[in-house]
Amino acid sequence: MEERFDASKIAFHSLSRKLGEPWVEVYRRRALEMARGDPERQRALASLAGARVLNFLIGPYGEGRENRGLLSWSPQGLDQNSLESSRLSDSPVENTSWLVSLALRLGAAAAGVAVLERRWVYERVQLNPYSPHEPRCKRIEFRPVSQPQEDEDELIIPDSVTRALVVIVTMRKEELRSKSPLAASIETNLGYSRMATLxxxxxxxxxxxxxTAIPCMNDTALSVPLAVSAxxxxxxxxxxxIAHEKGSSVRIAKVLTDMPLKAATPPSNPIPEFCHACGLCASSCPVGAIPKGEPTREALHPCNMAGHLKWPVDGEACLAYWVEQGESCALCQGVCPLS
Ligand code: SF4
Ligand code: SF4
Known part of the structure; x- marks a missing residue:
């Protein structure tokens, strides 16, 4: 079986271990420090709180997001057995057409269906996010069960869950590259709140x-390869x-399901030809986190997954820059000419 990615390696966790405290606390301290005596920044911080509220309401970050709060893997307050007895349709084409049009109606900029390849599902997730201590983890396993389950060691996805409905929301490119205080942070968090609702x-x-439906934000599985497959x-x-027609100023969320759906055919080359010659994001990145050379299958940084052709980005350098600035950056998305 192909190796899966260990989500305790993502930069948000690994940088916290390096800093000796949760990255988000250092970031927040810095943000408050910079806003002191600066009404424009104080207003921007308050705007940020408004932009992110729906993302925070759907579930805590406190013990991993999988199967928590409104991101629960079970139907809340509904009897799944009685729902199953009145299943809507077993036609993949009809179901896909209905789900995609519903997603667009609910605010998605685009939606599609991917085969849920298990290599894109995290091997394990960290239960003490952003902790400076050793990661406490839970494995994600697939098993022949009828409903998603969780026990002390495992989050269990039924074998029958073979599709991912992938949705994207757009962000305003001009905000992502704006020099106004916290403009990118606010726009990014608005994107998260829209993803949450969707x-x-x-x-x-x-x-x-x-x-069965397993709603996911960035948790549970890698979003970019699923969006490409979809x-x-x-x-x-x-x-x-880089979304077709929408470009780089997008965020991705997904719902894993056993609903019969017609999956898209993944592209034979997942990398845009244009990126080879362009490199604008790499030359614009203030900390050189984006490689300037050719794509590789190697993991150049601990947060990269090896074995798949891509440009491996240094996620820790990127996040350390956010912490230093007291605000997030999305310049690589904002400058991308394909946006
Ligand atoms: S700026 Fe956009 S098009 Fe140019 S290399 Fe980066 S991702 Fe590719
Ligand atoms: S978000 Fe900013 S720091 Fe991070 S990779 Fe993009 S340009 Fe670089």
Missing amino acids: VVSMASAIREAGF GLGLAGRHGLL
């Missing part, structure tokens, strides 16, 4: 139609999705 709504609709775009030099 995945929770889509999961509810899928359950009401009688099927035919929504290609993986750019900056390590992010």
Whole structure:
């Protein structure tokens, strides 16, 4: 079986271990320090709190997001057995057309279906996010069970869950490259809040139609390869999705399901030709986190997954820059000419 990625290696966790405290606390301290005596920055911080509220309401970051809060893997307050007895349709074409149009109606900029290849699902997730201590982890396993389950050691996805509905939301490119205080942070958090509403709504609709739904933000599985497999775009030099027609200023969320859905055919080359000659994101990155050379299958940094052709981005250098600035950066998305 192909290796899966250990999510305790993502930069948000590994940088916290290096800093000796949660990255988000250092970041927040810095943000408050910079806002002292600066009304424009204080207003921007308050705007940020408004932009991110829905993302925070759907579930805590405190013990991993998988199967927590509104990102629960079970139908909340609904009897799944009675829902299953009145399943909507077993036609993959009809189901896909209905789900994609519903996602667009609920605010997605685009939606598509991917085969849920297990190599894109995290091997394990960290239960003490951003902790400076050793990671406490839970494995994600696939088993022949009828419903998603969780025990002390494992989060269990039924074998029947073979599809990912992938949705994207857009962000305003001009905000991502704006020099106004916290403009990129606010826009990014608005994107997260939109993703939250979308995945929770889509999961509810899928359950009401009688099927299993596992709503995910960035948790549970790697979003970019799933979005590429779903035919929504290609993986750019900056390590992010370049969505067809929408470009780089997008965020991705997904719902894993056993609903019969017609999956897209993945592109034969997941990397845009244009990125080879362009390199604007790499030359614009203030900390050189985006490689300037050719793509590789090697993991150049601990947060990279080896074995898949891409430009491996130094996620820790990127996040350390956010912490130092007291605000997040999305310049690579903002400058991308394909946005
Ligand atoms: S800025 Fe250029 S190299 Fe970077 S992702 Fe966009 S198109 Fe690719
Ligand atoms: S977000 Fe900013 S720091 Fe991070 S890779 Fe992009 S340009 Fe570099």
